[in-house]
Amino acid sequence: MAAELAGKKIIFIVGGPGSGKGTQCERIVAKYGYCHLSSGDLLRAEVASGSERGQELQEIMKRGELVPLETVLAMIRDKMLANTDAKGFLIDGYPREVDQGKQFESSIAPATSVLYLDVATETMVQRLIKRGQTSGRADDNEETIRARLNTFEKATAPVVDYYKQQGKLYEIERAVAESSPDEVFAKVCLLFDKL
Ligand SMILES: Nc1ncnc2c1ncn2[C@H]1C[C@H](O)[C@@H](COP(=O)(O)OP(=O)(O)OP(=O)(O)O)O1
Ligand SMILES: Nc1nc2c(ncn2[C@@H]2O[C@H](COP(=O)(O)OP(=O)(O)O)[C@@H](O)[C@H]2O)c(=O)[nH]1
Ligand SMILES: [Mg+2]
Numbered sequence: 001m002a003a004e005l006a007g008k009k010i011i012f013i014v015g016g017p018g019s020g021k022g023t024q025c026e027r028i029v030a031k032y033g034y035c036h037l038s039s040g041d042l043l044r045a046e047v048a049s050g051s052e053r054g055q056e057l058q059e060i061m062k063r064g065e066l067v068p069l070e071t072v073l074a075m076i077r078d079k080m081l082a083n084t085d086a087k088g089f090l091i092d093g094y095p096r097e098v099d100q101g102k103q104f105e106s107s108i109a110p111a112t113s114v115l116y117l118d119v120a121t122e123t124m125v126q127r128l129i130k131r132g133q134t135s136g137r138a139d140d141n142e143e144t145i146r147a148r149l150n151t152f153e154k155a156t157a158p159v160v161d162y163y164k165q166q167g168k169l170y171e172i173e174r175a176v177a178e179s180s181p182d183e184v185f186a187k188v189c190l191l192f193d194k195l
Pocket of ligand 2: 015016017018019020021022023024127128130131177178179180181182184
């Protein structure tokens, strides 16, 4: 456990690709002042650095697969330890598999709560195709999108069940998660106001 992080609020943000994690995190940061760490953004920064490691990561991401859990864990831990004055952390796009969550909690600190955005597969596909027109992301094309959705179903859906069993899951149900970002945020605020 990282002693510097004891007592800090740690919120995992989970949902399929295109479910609106990044959109909600931006709003949460603006209203509540948490430190936002997106595992995908950290990986893309490594790719952009042009390092050899970055090239390997880029290949994995283009296939829509998960990068090794140690890689992401180390990146997130470093960023958290560089921001120990934050009142809390939003860990966006993490954990992607149950073991990733367990290793985070045993080596860094337990999660306070897990926010889950439940969006239908076809809605996510449509949103990502649209985002792909401007995002410039190598993985926002239809083939990779399908692969990412498949990875989500296989590896990440069990994460949702796991935290539900632990009593830590805060779910934005589909009817809300598929409406407007404002409506989603109104429901998200009910969680953050209580933390
Ligand atoms: N925690 C993680 N563990 C393993 N691989 C990860 C993790 N986070 C991201 N990746 C890899 C696999 C993903 O397909 C890729 C892009 O991640 P991310 O930006 O979170 O995309 P995503 O597919 O969830 O779409 P979005 O940004 O639309 O949520 O990086
Ligand atoms: N209708 C609707 N679209 C959204 C919502 N949240 C995000 N989007 C759109 O869906 C796309 C993916 O959102 P993003 O926040 O990047 O999702 P992430 O992949 O989960 O990080 C973006 O192009 C957003 O404009 C929402 O609540 N409602
Ligand atoms: Mg995102």
